[in-house]
Amino acid sequence: MPGLMRITSRDAFAEVLAEARARTRAYEPARWPLLRQIEDQLEFMAGATARGRVPHPDDRGRTGLGPLGVREFADTDPEYADWLGELDYTFARYDVLAPGPARRRRGILQVWSGREGFRKLVLVPGVARTVGTAEADFVVHGDRAGSPQFSVVWDGVCAHVQAIDPHRISVGGEPCWTGELANRGWMQAGRTTYRFLVEDFTQPPAPPNPGEAALRALAQLQGLRDAGTLYAIVDAARADRPLELVEESVDPYASLYDGEQGRAHDDVAPYLVRLGRGSGLLERLVGEGWGEAWGVFVVSGAEFEVVRRQLRRFLMIDLEGEAHRVFFRFYDPRVLQTVAPVLTADQRGDFLRHLEAVLYETPRALARLDHA
Incomplete structure (x- = not known):
C-alpha cells in the first residue's frame, strides 16, 4: 500500500481502530452479516493490541478487512474503506510500526558498503525514487555502463523495493524481485549493500529533561x-x-x-x-x-x-x-x-x-x- 497513510504509529493505529469500530456500530451490524464479520475482526485487532501488546505473527495474518472495505464501501463510504484498508495493512505489520504518536517521518536508504558508505537517500512518504549505478535518482558506485537497479517508495510504515529488469535484488539475504524494508532492514543490489532506517524511530530510554x-x-x-x-x-x-x-x-x-x-x-x-x-x-x-x-x-x-x-x-x-x-x-x-x-x-x-x-x-x- 505505497502512498500517504494516516496510520504511521501505534497510537495512530489505536485512534483509527476506535473510529472504525464506532462507524461500524453506527451501521448496525446486527442487520448485515458482512458488518458483523468486520466488527468481529476489529474486535480481534483491539484485543490483540490492548495494553501495548504486539500481536503474534500468526494473528497478524488472520484479518481481511482491506478487500472487504474496497469491495463493499469504496463507492458508498470511501473514508471507511480507507480506514479498513489501512488497519488491515498495518495490523499485519504492527511489529514495525513506530511507537508513540503519529508523525510524518521520513525514510532513509543508506549505502552500507564500498567507498560511498554512509551516504543517505532521504525518502519522503509516497514519492518513488530509483537507485542504481547510472541514470537513477540516486547513483551509487557510478558506472558509465551501469543502469537503474531498483526503485524504492516509503509509505510511512515500510519501504517497498522493486528490482528494475534485468537486475535482481535481495532483501534480508533472500533473492527477490520485490520486497519490504522496515527500520534497520537491509538489502543488496549488485555488489552494494544498503540498509534502511526511519527518522527518529527509536524512542529515548527516558523523557529528555534538559537543564x-x-x-x-x-x-x-x-x-x-x-x-x-x-x-x-x-x-x-x-x-x-x-x-x-x-x-x-x-x-x-x-x-x-x-x-x-x-x-x-x-x-x-x-x-x-x-x-x-x-x-x-x-x-x-x-x-x-x-x-x-x-x-x-x-x-x-x-x-x-x-x-x-x-x-x-x-x-x-x-x-x-x-x-x-x-x-x-x-x-x-x-x-x-x-x-x-x-x-x-x-x-x-x-x-x-x-x-x-x-x-x-x-x-x-x-x-x-x-x-x-
Missing part, C-alpha cells in the same frame, strides 16, 4: 545550525544512543575512521555529522546528551569532506616522551577542557584550519575554542 545550561547551549547552536555552518562530532564509544540518533536522522554523516579497518570499529568510532535546519537531531543530541560527553560541535563554512579531512589529521598525534603516536580524543569535551587552555597559537591555528571554532560542553556553559 538551563543545556537550553542556553541549544539556543546558541540552533542559530549556527540554521545558518548552515554547524557540524557535530559524535563519539560512539560513549554509549549506543548517540550513534542511534545519528543513524536515524536525515543529516549526512561519516566515520572519521577510514577503510575496512575503520569499518571494523564502527561501534566506537567518532562520526562527523552536518546538522541541517530541517532535522531535529541537534535538539535530540543536546536534550538527551548534555553532560554525558557525547561529543563536540564544529563551526565551519567549509564542505563536509574538507572538514572531515582536517579533523582526521588529529586522530593520532606525536606526544613528547612517547615513542609512538597516540590517539587524541579531541572530540571528547572533557579532553578539550584540559587541552584548550594550554594550546600555543601555532597549535591552535593548525588545529582550526578550515574551522571557525570548536564548541564543547562544560559543567555550566558551552565553551568555545577559536582563533582568538
Whole structure:
C-alpha cells in the first residue's frame, strides 16, 4: 500500500481502530452479516493490541478487512474503506510500526558498503525514487555502463523495493524481485549493500529533561545550525544512543575512521555529522546528551569532506616522551577542557584550519575554542 497513510504509529493505529469500530456500530451490524464479520475482526485487532501488546505473527495474518472495505464501501463510504484498508495493512505489520504518536517521518536508504558508505537517500512518504549505478535518482558506485537497479517508495510504515529488469535484488539475504524494508532492514543490489532506517524511530530510554545550561547551549547552536555552518562530532564509544540518533536522522554523516579497518570499529568510532535546519537531531543530541560527553560541535563554512579531512589529521598525534603516536580524543569535551587552555597559537591555528571554532560542553556553559 505505497502512498500517504494516516496510520504511521501505534497510537495512530489505536485512534483509527476506535473510529472504525464506532462507524461500524453506527451501521448496525446486527442487520448485515458482512458488518458483523468486520466488527468481529476489529474486535480481534483491539484485543490483540490492548495494553501495548504486539500481536503474534500468526494473528497478524488472520484479518481481511482491506478487500472487504474496497469491495463493499469504496463507492458508498470511501473514508471507511480507507480506514479498513489501512488497519488491515498495518495490523499485519504492527511489529514495525513506530511507537508513540503519529508523525510524518521520513525514510532513509543508506549505502552500507564500498567507498560511498554512509551516504543517505532521504525518502519522503509516497514519492518513488530509483537507485542504481547510472541514470537513477540516486547513483551509487557510478558506472558509465551501469543502469537503474531498483526503485524504492516509503509509505510511512515500510519501504517497498522493486528490482528494475534485468537486475535482481535481495532483501534480508533472500533473492527477490520485490520486497519490504522496515527500520534497520537491509538489502543488496549488485555488489552494494544498503540498509534502511526511519527518522527518529527509536524512542529515548527516558523523557529528555534538559537543564538551563543545556537550553542556553541549544539556543546558541540552533542559530549556527540554521545558518548552515554547524557540524557535530559524535563519539560512539560513549554509549549506543548517540550513534542511534545519528543513524536515524536525515543529516549526512561519516566515520572519521577510514577503510575496512575503520569499518571494523564502527561501534566506537567518532562520526562527523552536518546538522541541517530541517532535522531535529541537534535538539535530540543536546536534550538527551548534555553532560554525558557525547561529543563536540564544529563551526565551519567549509564542505563536509574538507572538514572531515582536517579533523582526521588529529586522530593520532606525536606526544613528547612517547615513542609512538597516540590517539587524541579531541572530540571528547572533557579532553578539550584540559587541552584548550594550554594550546600555543601555532597549535591552535593548525588545529582550526578550515574551522571557525570548536564548541564543547562544560559543567555550566558551552565553551568555545577559536582563533582568538
